[in-house]
Amino acid sequence: MSDGNKADFLLGLLERMIEIREFEEGVRFLFLEGAMPGTIHQCQGQEATAVGVCAALAEGDFITSTFRGHGHALAKGLTMQEMLDELFGAETGCCRGKGGSMHMGSMAKGMVPGIAIVGGGIPLAAGMALSLKMQGKNDVVACFFGDGAVAEGAFHEGVNMAAIWNLPVIFVCENNLYGASTRVDLVMKNPRISDRAAAYGFAGETVDGNDVLAVYEATRRAAASCRAGEGPVLLELLTYRRTGHSRRDPCHYQPKSERADWAARDPIERFASVLEADGLIDAAGVEAMRTGVIARFEAAVERARVAPQPTLADLETEVFAPEAAA
Amino acid sequence: MELKMKMPDLSTTEGSDIAIVQWLVEIGEPVTRGQVILEVETDKAVQEIEAIASGTLTAKLVEPKEMVAVGQFIASIEVKR
Numbered sequence: 001m002s003d004g005n006k007a008d009f010l011l012g013l014l015e016r017m018i019e020i021r022e023f024e025e026g027v028r029f030l031f032l033e034g035a036m037p038g039t040i041h042q043c044q045g046q047e048a049t050a051v052g053v054c055a056a057l058a059e060g061d062f063i064t065s066t067f068r069g070h071g072h073a074l075a076k077g078l079t080m081q082e083m084l085d086e087l088f089g090a091e092t093g094c095c096r097g098k099g100g101s102m103h104m105g106s107m108a109k110g111m112v113p114g115i116a117i118v119g120g121g122i123p124l125a126a127g128m129a130l131s132l133k134m135q136g137k138n139d140v141v142a143c144f145f146g147d148g149a150v151a152e153g154a155f156h157e158g159v160n161m162a163a164i165w166n167l168p169v170i171f172v173c174e175n176n177l178y179g180a181s182t183r184v185d186l187v188m189k190n191p192r193i194s195d196r197a198a199a200y201g202f203a204g205e206t207v208d209g210n211d212v213l214a215v216y217e218a219t220r221r222a223a224a225s226c227r228a229g230e231g232p233v234l235l236e237l238l239t240y241r242r243t244g245h246s247r248r249d250p251c252h253y254q255p256k257s258e259r260a261d262w263a264a265r266d267p268i269e270r271f272a273s274v275l276e277a278d279g280l281i282d283a284a285g286v287e288a289m290r291t292g293v294i295a296r297f298e299a300a301v302e303r304a305r306v307a308p309q310p311t312l313a314d315l316e317t318e319v320f321a322p323e324a325a326a
Numbered sequence: 327m328e329l330k331m332k333m334p335d336l337s338t339t340e341g342s343d344i345a346i347v348q349w350l351v352e353i354g355e356p357v358t359r360g361q362v363i364l365e366v367e368t369d370k371a372v373q374e375i376e377a378i379a380s381g382t383l384t385a386k387l388v389e390p391k392e393m394v395a396v397g398q399f400i401a402s403i404e405v406k407r
Binding site: 029032033034038039247250 | 331332333334335336337338359360368370371372373374375376378396397
């Protein structure tokens with residue numbers, strides 16, 4: 001990468017993280033306003049995991065996501081507009097208004113719509129990777145899940161299958177220390193999740209998930225290893241969510257001191273200071289970036305509010321796969 | 327511009343009413359977007375409700391101990407534009 005390209009790349013990582021933060025903050029108020037149905041699961045504080053992983057993937061690679069998928073979607077290239085339209089139930093949404101917050105995605109952009117069942121994406125990612133391998137493709141699947149998914153049976157089944165067949169899956173565990181309200185150490189004798197990879201015979205690594213470059217580098221290595229046919233990799237990304245599990249969770253179980261410690265490791269502020277120290281941007285530049293993102297968000301909200309809603313005739317469209325030709 | 331705030335959908339059981347616990351801001355006081363202005367109790371926990379816009383609180387439309395449905399108006403905020 002030339003210096004100019006590298007600067008653009010790094011600033012792009014920062015802008016994408018700011019976009020996720022401001023999208024989530026804006027959506028938080030739209031929820032409080034009662035503008036959209038259902039609840040939402042947000043990822044403020046976890047921006048570096050989504051952005052670091054997706055930036056290291058190539059075109060053609062897929063991700064699977066969870067109920068907390070807004071950040072993954074923006075990082076994989078979905079637009080704020082198609083996501084806001086989806087949240088407003090509009091037919092212009094990324095899933096034609098049928099998915100909503102928990103099922104954001106776009107197969108065209110390499111993101112399987114969010115899988116809300118805890119651990120549900122893990123066997124699915126193994127199956128997708130098997131399909132890619134059988135077709136002789138060189139693409140990989142990055143499978144996002146949380147710490148709460150690790151004790152699910154689906155984790156063992158999917159991870160084991162990927163291991164025995166050397167499938168190109170990057171298992172990305174976003175360990176934010178809480179499965180809903182349950183702290184990891186209450187449900188794991190060994191809370192170092194990356195250790196589990198050894199039991200299946202492949203490599204696991206624990207990474208500072210609030211350091212976007214560390215996540216990017218670890219994912220790049222993992223993707224190269226997958227493409228070389230060396231089988232799956234497990235990345236445990238240590239991070240923290242600043243909000244409740246859902247908007248209906250007041251999050252009283254996170255101790256104040258713990259929240260403060262993680263706030264001091266904010267992924268956006270940290271990366272901005274790195275780029276400021278390198279002279280790539282200054283504080284005013286970061287603020288201008290944020291203002292620009294907010295303006296684009298607000299314009300997208302106004303369009304989403306009046307976007308066309310699906311009609312009764314759309315009830316069964318795009319729900320089932322088209323029948324294969326006989 | 328007057329903005330009416332509605333009770334957000336915070337209860338865990340769909341359709342269950344939410345109890346008003348206490349107001350944390352007086353009428354006539356300034357509020358900022360994101361500031362906690364009201365405590366409520368859902369079927370699961372006490373929750374804080376944040377102002378959705380910056381301005382002045384001009385009316386409290388619900389009283390402590392009242393049971394309120396999701397979507398019911400709870401407050402008025404005079405928003406500066």
